[in-house]
Amino acid sequence: xxxxxxxxxxxxxxxxxxxxxxxxxxxxxxxxxxxxxxxxxxxxxxxxxxxxxxxxxxxxxxxxxxxxxxxxxxxxxxxxxxxxxxxxxxxxxxxxxxxxxxxxxxxxxxxxxxxxxxxxxxxxxxxxxxxxxxxxxxxxxxxxxxxxxxxxxxxxxxxxxxxxxxxxxxxxxxxxxxxxxxxxxxxxxxxxxxxxxxxxxxxxxxxxxxxxxxxxxxxxxxxxxxxxxxxxxxxxxxxxxxxxxxxxxxxxxxxxxxxxxxxxxxxxxxxxxxxxxxxxxxxxxxxxxxxxxxxxxxxxxxxxxxxxxxxxxxxxxxxxxxxxxxxxxxxxxxxxxxxxxxxxxxxxxxxxxxxxxxxxxxxxxxxxxxxxxxxx
Numbered sequence: 001x002x003x004x005x006x007x008x009x010x011x012x013x014x015x016x017x018x019x020x021x022x023x024x025x026x027x028x029x030x031x032x033x034x035x036x037x038x039x040x041x042x043x044x045x046x047x048x049x050x051x052x053x054x055x056x057x058x059x060x061x062x063x064x065x066x067x068x069x070x071x072x073x074x075x076x077x078x079x080x081x082x083x084x085x086x087x088x089x090x091x092x093x094x095x096x097x098x099x100x101x102x103x104x105x106x107x108x109x110x111x112x113x114x115x116x117x118x119x120x121x122x123x124x125x126x127x128x129x130x131x132x133x134x135x136x137x138x139x140x141x142x143x144x145x146x147x148x149x150x151x152x153x154x155x156x157x158x159x160x161x162x163x164x165x166x167x168x169x170x171x172x173x174x175x176x177x178x179x180x181x182x183x184x185x186x187x188x189x190x191x192x193x194x195x196x197x198x199x200x201x202x203x204x205x206x207x208x209x210x211x212x213x214x215x216x217x218x219x220x221x222x223x224x225x226x227x228x229x230x231x232x233x234x235x236x237x238x239x240x241x242x243x244x245x246x247x248x249x250x251x252x253x254x255x256x257x258x259x260x261x262x263x264x265x266x267x268x269x270x271x272x273x274x275x276x277x278x279x280x281x282x283x284x285x286x287x288x289x290x291x292x293x294x295x296x297x298x299x300x301x302x303x304x305x306x307x308x309x310x311x312x313x314x315x316x317x318x319x320x321x322x323x324x325x326x327x328x329x330x331x332x333x334x335x336x337x338x339x340x341x342x343x344x345x346x347x348x349x350x351x352x353x354x355x356x357x358x359x360x361x362x363x364x365x366x367x368x369x370x371x372x373x374x375x376x
Contacts, residue, residue: 006134010150012121017045026238028078032113051218057085133260168202180204203237
């Protein structure tokens with residue numbers, strides 16, 4: 001196996017799985033052999049996006065009932081898929097003998113050119129284990145403050161646990177390339193200032209209605225709408241990943257990957273610490289007076305000074321994004337006024353990119369009522 005790429009996000013709903021699926025399809029169109037490991041616990045979004053219904057999952061492999069080759073779903077849009085399901089959650093609890101058998105079962109994956117791991121969103125032991133064991137991590141974010149904050153939190157926990165390889169960042173649902181780069185630059189400033197980890201800009205995907213249309217039809221948008229802006233962006237992103245495999249990337253045996261995964265999964269993870277706030281010193285008269293015994297230790301809600309600085313930086317980033325959104329909206333309004341009347345309107349029925357909507361049927365209740373009265 002030549003390459004392992006983990007696609008992850010700090011927040012759900014940012015389009016992580018959709019990007020992973022369409023990237024794998026694009027790699028297949030480039031002549032490579034990709035495989036997706038569905039490591040998203042219980043959600044099965046890959047099943048929905050690809051229109052598949054797995055009969056078996058990784059849980060049966062973990063339980064010793066099946067081998068990996070038995071559960072592999074072959075050639076779905078040129079991509080092979082390993083349905084993970086709840087089996088991913090049971091990996092860390094396996095015995096050494098079970099791990100050895102599992103690694104042996106995974107030997108059938110050695111012939112793939114690239115293995116994509118589609119993780120759950122957020123910060124969990126499974127997500128961190130896949131990220132720490134992978135050669136490359138692709139972090140998907142949007143310009144929403146919650147997405148950026150959660151993405152920063154994931155980067156912080158990775159760095160606390162010793163991850164030092166550069167993380168590639170994809171800006172999804174962006175208004176345009178300029179906007180995406182500006183948001184990334186601000187995000188990168190915060191990361192550089194507070195974290196010992198590097199991030200790089202991998203590309204962006206626009207907010208494109210063909211993506212939602214493809215989800216409804218349960219097919220990758222790169223195949224359904226190859227001329228769409230989203231498909232063009234995926235092609236650029238795939239080209240970037242192929243041209244920039246990352247420092248130290250080389251052929252990796254899946255056995256080594258799995259050993260690293262189990263090592264991280266079995267280790268206590270380091271999480272950000274909070275400093276307890278010191279209670280204010282009471283006046284002497286109060287100190288000398290008898291005090292009732294405390295019923296329960298107070299819970300600290302204060303952050304340390306570094307966390308406060310990070311929060312302030314992220315708040316500043318939110319303000320910048322809001323201002324840019326307003327500027328972009330004004331720019332679009334002015335462009336619309338300039339081109340109004342000069343360009344012919346686009347006919348959605350003849351537009352090969354726009355998803356077709358059902359025709360609007362006008363309802364005239366008064367006419368219907370009068371017709372029924374006449375029939376009576």
